[in-house]
Amino acid sequence: xxxxxxxxxxxxxxxxxxxxxxxxxxxxxxxxxxxxxxxxxxxxxxxxxxxxxxxxxxxxxxxxxxxxxxxxxxxxxxxxxxxxxxxxxxxxxxxxxxxxxxxxxxxxxxxxxxxxxxxxxxxxxxxxxxxxxxxxxxxxxxxxxxxxxxxxxxxxxxxxxxxxxxxxxxxxxxxxxxxxxxxxxxxxxxxxxxxxxxxxxxxxxxxxxxxxxxxxxxxxxxxxxxxxxxxxxxxxxxxxxxxxxxxxxxxxxxxxxxxxxxxxxxxxxxxxxxxxxxxxxxxxxxxxxxxxxxxxxxxxxxxxxxxxxxxxxxxxxxxxxxxxxxxxxxxxxxxxxxxxxxxxxxxxxxxxxxxxxxxxxxxxxxxxxxxxxxxxxxxxxxxxxxxxxxxxxxxxxxxxxxxxxxxxxxxxxxxxxxxxxxxxxxxxxxxxxxxxxxxxxxxxxxxxxxxxxxxxxxxxxxxxxxxxxxxxxxxxxxxxxxxxxxxxxxxxxxxxxxxxxxxxxxxxxxxxxxxxxxxxxxxxxxxxxxxxxxxxxxxxxxxxxxxxxxxxxxxxxxxxxxxxxxxxxxxxxxxxxxxxxxxxxxxxxxxxxxxxxxxxxxxxxxx
Amino acid sequence: xxxxxxxxxxxxxxxxxxxxxxxxxxxxxxxxxxxxxxxxxxxxxxxxxxxxxxxxxxxxxxxxxxxxxxxxxxxxxxxxxxxxxxxxxxxxxxxxxxxxxx
Numbered sequence: 001x002x003x004x005x006x007x008x009x010x011x012x013x014x015x016x017x018x019x020x021x022x023x024x025x026x027x028x029x030x031x032x033x034x035x036x037x038x039x040x041x042x043x044x045x046x047x048x049x050x051x052x053x054x055x056x057x058x059x060x061x062x063x064x065x066x067x068x069x070x071x072x073x074x075x076x077x078x079x080x081x082x083x084x085x086x087x088x089x090x091x092x093x094x095x096x097x098x099x100x101x102x103x104x105x106x107x108x109x110x111x112x113x114x115x116x117x118x119x120x121x122x123x124x125x126x127x128x129x130x131x132x133x134x135x136x137x138x139x140x141x142x143x144x145x146x147x148x149x150x151x152x153x154x155x156x157x158x159x160x161x162x163x164x165x166x167x168x169x170x171x172x173x174x175x176x177x178x179x180x181x182x183x184x185x186x187x188x189x190x191x192x193x194x195x196x197x198x199x200x201x202x203x204x205x206x207x208x209x210x211x212x213x214x215x216x217x218x219x220x221x222x223x224x225x226x227x228x229x230x231x232x233x234x235x236x237x238x239x240x241x242x243x244x245x246x247x248x249x250x251x252x253x254x255x256x257x258x259x260x261x262x263x264x265x266x267x268x269x270x271x272x273x274x275x276x277x278x279x280x281x282x283x284x285x286x287x288x289x290x291x292x293x294x295x296x297x298x299x300x301x302x303x304x305x306x307x308x309x310x311x312x313x314x315x316x317x318x319x320x321x322x323x324x325x326x327x328x329x330x331x332x333x334x335x336x337x338x339x340x341x342x343x344x345x346x347x348x349x350x351x352x353x354x355x356x357x358x359x360x361x362x363x364x365x366x367x368x369x370x371x372x373x374x375x376x377x378x379x380x381x382x383x384x385x386x387x388x389x390x391x392x393x394x395x396x397x398x399x400x401x402x403x404x405x406x407x408x409x410x411x412x413x414x415x416x417x418x419x420x421x422x423x424x425x426x427x428x429x430x431x432x433x434x435x436x437x438x439x440x441x442x443x444x445x446x447x448x449x450x451x452x453x454x455x456x457x458x459x460x461x462x463x464x465x466x467x468x469x470x471x472x473x474x475x476x477x478x479x480x481x482x483x484x485x486x487x488x489x490x491x492x493x494x495x496x497x498x499x500x501x502x503x504x505x506x507x508x509x510x511x512x513x514x515x516x517x518x519x520x521x522x523x524x525x526x527x528x529x530x531x532x533x534x535x536x537x538x539x540x541x542x543x544x545x546x547x548x549x550x551x552x553x554x555x556x557x558x559x560x561x562x563x564x565x566x567x568x569x570x571x572x573x574x575x576x577x578x579x580x581x582x583x584x585x586x587x588x589x590x591x592x593x594x595x596x597x598x599x600x601x602x603x604x605x606x607x
Numbered sequence: 608x609x610x611x612x613x614x615x616x617x618x619x620x621x622x623x624x625x626x627x628x629x630x631x632x633x634x635x636x637x638x639x640x641x642x643x644x645x646x647x648x649x650x651x652x653x654x655x656x657x658x659x660x661x662x663x664x665x666x667x668x669x670x671x672x673x674x675x676x677x678x679x680x681x682x683x684x685x686x687x688x689x690x691x692x693x694x695x696x697x698x699x700x701x702x703x704x705x706x707x708x709x
Contacts, residue, residue, distance in 0.1 A: 571709040572709070574707075574708050574709040575705075575708055576705035576706065576707055576708030577701075577702060577705060578701050578704070579630070579631050579632075579701065579702070582627075582630050582631055583631055586627055586631075
C-alpha cells in the first residue's frame with residue numbers, strides 16, 4: 001500500500017533541494033530536468049496513494065522525550081491532508097514545467113529549482129503533519145523559502161525589500177503561533193491534532209492559545225490586517241507567485257484553521273474568523289480593483305479569495321471552504337501563468353496601461369477563458385466554490401452576506417478590468433513587441449491543463465462534499481443574485497474599460513473619487529505600518545543605544561585599570577625565548593608531580 | 608626476566624632528564640629537536656616496560672609503534688619548517704628567534 005507511506009512524497013523534493021544546492025554550479029543547466037523529474041516522482045506517489053486512500057492513517061516517529069511531553073514527528077493522512085497534498089504536488093509539477101521556459105537561462109537555475117523544491121517539500125510537510133511540532137518545523141521552512149524566492153532577483157531593490165517585508169510579517173505571525181503552541185503544550189500532554197480536536201475543552205486558556213495560533217495563520221494566509229506583504233511579494237518571478245503566493249503557500253493558514261476547526265469552535269473564535277474573512281475579502285477586492293500592476297491585481301484578488309475561504313471556515317462550512325480552495329487553486333494558478341506569458345512576451349512589463357493584448361490572438365482566448373472562470377460564471381469551477389460560500393454566508397449573517405455578495409461583484413469587476421484594460425489599450429507597441437511572439441510549449445501546456453482543471457473542477461463538487469461528509473447546499477436565491485451580479489459586472493467593465501463609454505477618470509473626479517483614493521492607497525494600512533512600526537523600532541533602538549553607551553560601557557570601563565595592571569605585570573612572561581617556556585612547562589610538571597605525591601614527600605622529609 | 612622493572616624506569620628517567628637538559632640549554636634547533644625525540648623514546652621505554660611487566664598483553668608495546676609513526680611524520684614537518692626558517696631568517700639558532708613576544 002503506497003498510501004501508508006504517502007508522506008515519503010516529501011523526500012523527492014528534499015532530495016532535489018539537497019542535490020541542486022550542493023552541486024549548484026555543475027548542475028545549473030540540468031537543474032530543471034532534475035527538479036521536474038523528482039516532482040513527477042512525488043506526484044506519482046501522491047496520486048497513487050490518493051486513489052488507494054480510504055481511511056485515516058497516522059504515522060509517528062519519536063523524536064525527543066522531556067519530563068511530560070513527547071515530541072514526535074508525525075504524519076497524518078486523512079481527507080483534508082490528502083486533498084491538499086495532491087493539489088500541492090500537481091501545481092508544483094506544472095509550475096516547475098512552466099518555469100523551464102519562463103526563467104532565463106542565465107539566471108541561477110540551480111538556486112531557483114532548489115528553493116522551489118524546498119518549498120514544495122515543506123508545503124507537503126505542513127499538510128501531512130499530524131502534530132504541532134512537525135507542523136512548526138515545515139511551517140518555518142516554508143516561510144524561509146518564500147523569503148528566498150520573493151528575493152530571487154535580489155539585485156532588484158524592490159525584490160529585496162519585498163522579501164524582507166514578507167519575511168518580517170510572516171515571522172511576526174510565527175512568533176505568536178509559537179507562543180500559542182507553547183501555551184497548548186503546558187495544558188495538554190500531547191500536541192497531536194487528533195488528540196487536541198477530540199480531548200480539548202472550552203476554557204479561557206484555549207481561547208488565548210488558539211487566538212495566538214490564529215495570528216500565525218492570518219499572517220501566512222495574508223488576511224487583514226497582516227495582508228500587506230502579499231502585494232509586494234509579486235516582485236518575485238511569476239512561477240514563484242503562481243506556486244507560493246496564489247495556489248499553495250497562502251493556503252497554509254486556511255489549512256491550519258480547517259484542521260483545527262473543532263478547537264476553534266470550542267474556543268469561541270469562529271465569529272472573529274468569519275469577521276476577518278469578510279473584512280479581508282472586501283479590502284482585498286477593492287484594492288485589486290484599483291491596482292494597475294498585472295500581478296498585483298491578482299495578488300490582492302488572492303487576498304480577497306482567501307478571505308472568502310476564511311469566512312466559510314468561520315461559518316464552520318468546511319466543505320464550502322475546501323471546495324473553493326480546490327477550484328481556486330486551479331483557476332488562480334492558471335491565470336497567474338497567463339499573466340506570466342503576457343509579461344514574458346513583453347520583457348517583464350507589468351503596468352496594465354502599457355500592455356496590449358491583441359484581439360483574436362491565442363493568448364487573448366486563453367486569457368478570456370481564464371477571466372470567465374475566475375469571475376465565477378455558472379459552468380466553471382469557481383462558480384461552485386464562490387457560490388457555496390456566498391450561500392453559506394446567507395444563513396450565517398445577513399450583513400456578511402450582503403458584503404460578500406458586493407465583494408463578489410467587485411471581484412468580477414477587477415478581473416474583467418484586468419483583461420479589458422489591456423485589450424482596449426491603443427498604445428503602439430515597440431518594434432520588438434510587434435514581432436509575432438511564439439508562446440513556448442512548456443509554458444502553454446501547463447497553462448492550458450490547469451485551465452482545463454479550473455473549468456472542470458466544479459464537477460467534483462458533489463464528490464468533494466461527499467468526501468468531507470457534508471451535504472451540498474445550494475441556495476437558489478444567492479446563486480441567482482451572485483450570477484446576475486457577475487454578468488452585470490462584466491457588462492459594466494466591458495463598457496467602461498474596453499469601449500470607454502464612460503472614461504474611468506470621470507469616476508475619479510466625481511465625489512466617488514474619495515473611494516478611489518482610499519483604494520489606491522490601500523486604506524493607508526501599509527503607510528500606517530511603516531509609520532508606527534518604524535517609529536516604535538526607532539524608539540526601542542534609541543533606548544537600547546542609550547543603555548549600551550551610558551550603562552554597559554561605563555560598567556566595563558570601571559574594570560579597565562584592574563585588567564591593565566594585570567596585563568602589565570604578566571606580559572613580561574612572554575619573553576620570546578622559547579626555552580624559558582620549556583623550563584616553565586617542566587617546573588609545572590614537577591609541581592604537579594609533587595602535589596600528587598605530597599604525602600610521600602612529607603614522609604621522606606620526615607615532617 | 609633477568610632485568611628487573613626498576614632498571615628500565617631508571618634508564619627512561621635518565622633519558623628524560625638528559626633530553627630535557629638538552630632542550631633547555633642547546634641553541635641549535637636541530638639538536639633540540641633530536642633531544643625532543645629522545646624524550647619520546649624515554650616515554651616509549653616506559654610503555655614497553657610496563658606493558659611487558661605488568662599487563663602481559665602487547666597493547667602497550669604496539670602503542671609504541673604508533674608513537675614511532677607519529678614521530679617520523681612530525682620529523683618530516685619539523686625538518687621542512689627548519690628549512691623554511693633557515694631560508695627566511697638565515698639561521699636556526701633558537702635564542703636568536705625572538706620575534707614572538709609581547
